[in-house]
Amino acid sequence: MLCALGASVCFGTATVLQAMAARVAGESGTDSGAAGAATLLLRALRQWRYLAGLALDGVGFLLQIAALRSLPIYAVGAALAASLAVTAVVASWLIHVRLSRVEWGAVAVVCVGLAMLGLASGTEGDRTGSLGLKYAMLGISVVVLLLGLVGGRLPDRGRALALGLGAGFGFGVVEVAVRLIEDLDPGSLLSNPATYALLVGGGAALLLLTTALQRGSVTTATAGLVIGETIGPALVGVIWLGDRTREGLTWLAVLGFAVAVAGALALARFGEAPGTETESDSDSASASAGPPQG
Template identity: 50%
Template sequence: MLFSVLAALAAALCYGVGTVLQALGARRTASGAGLDPRVLVRALGQWPFLVGTGLDVVGYACQFVALRALPIFAVEAAQAANLAVTAVLAVPVLGARLHGREWGAVAAVCAGLALLGISSGHEGPAHTHVAFRWSLLGCVALLGLAGWGCARLAEPWRARLLGLLAGLGFGLVALATRVLTDLSFSALVGNPASYALLVGGALTFLLYTVALQGGAVTSVAAALVVGETVLPAGIGIALLGDHSRPGAYGPLAVIAFLAAVAGAIALSRFAEGGPDDPR
């Protein structure tokens, strides 16, 4: 299980560095009206965004490995911790300054992840009813409709709500990954979760890109952390059998999860360089 914990941390590292690069590329890209897919195409023409996207692909590969053996609440908390990576990276790259409170938040994230690694039970791909897998695909459709509506709102609610929807999209991707029990080609083609993963991933990427263009980095990052951690973790525990180790590890896992997520939200203003960013 140690390898899976390391894979989750590697994913957070890739996502953290990728976020900085994607924000730089997104802000150099002309925005569109509403939820315009051409925004994503233009953003991919910016080299920082393209490199950041490559790091996201590597990060997802690591996340996929982690989700094969760890509960969703542990893996998604690790993904939220990518804000700690970007916060520390913002110091030398963006010239940001971390004060005592922010370093305390970094410590809370690291401590929370360490305790989650200790308290998490060993999991495997979750066997679910086909109705659950179809429901994931239905949720992707609802996410698209909600994104289309929110993209037409004025700032700052536009960026905040798109950030929350992007977080929920990342959560859907994690849930779809968790229920892929058979990775053979024929099984993947016939599994609705495969399409929820592919379509949901592309839609989430678009939502996140458009949200980053709004410039409300603090709100986007905080909303994304909430969306990608809380609901998927609850579904994993309630429906997919996720659990901690037996005994006193249950309360420890709850405390660790809350510490990691709270620390990540506290660091959200440094997602792409906060108020101290000299740009």
């Protein structure tokens, strides 16, 4: 569980550092189009914050793998969704994003939900997964990739949610695929469909998430992402891989999972940490009953 929480801290902090670096890089030029985007990335890569964010992403991924090898998928998925709470807290500290009382409450709710999961989670399931499940994960990853390739052509209505859900499914494939890789021998890796599912699913998820954040509501896309990467993989872990809870604490695990995911959804606007926030935006966020649209 410490590895899962560590991954959440790494991912959440990396988001803010990369947003800060992108803001500084954007102040150096106003180019538009693909050339402008490439130039912005090159400028960002010269910022120590951006490089630190990439390093934290790498450490977070390794911690995620370690967690998935010893914890049920539902616990790891909820912990990763909690990275939104980390982003919110770090953003309020480093770039002075004002959180409403509702959002501070959501941060507390996420912490309570994770505490429940920590108490109720058992060890990972003892099933290795059938060959059919491995090919199913590969098939889902290909579908997610195809959705990423045509994502920009989807109708405006519901596009952000569809792309966010697709990205969530892609990251969910990665979570399940890690559990389906039993042997790290090069020969076994190359012959295991789960290896390709992990690579294709992860790459497609990043493509979909980038498209969703560029062409739609950050809040809607991130909400879809949280739902897609938590619920589906959790069900696969319980039904096909034998994930269980501690004796008599199934109710606590279900409640903790629901509470943690609900809190993360309330913080969905932090799916892309804002670089700046105007006073009027902050006042609007504080007055609203829920998170504002990105």
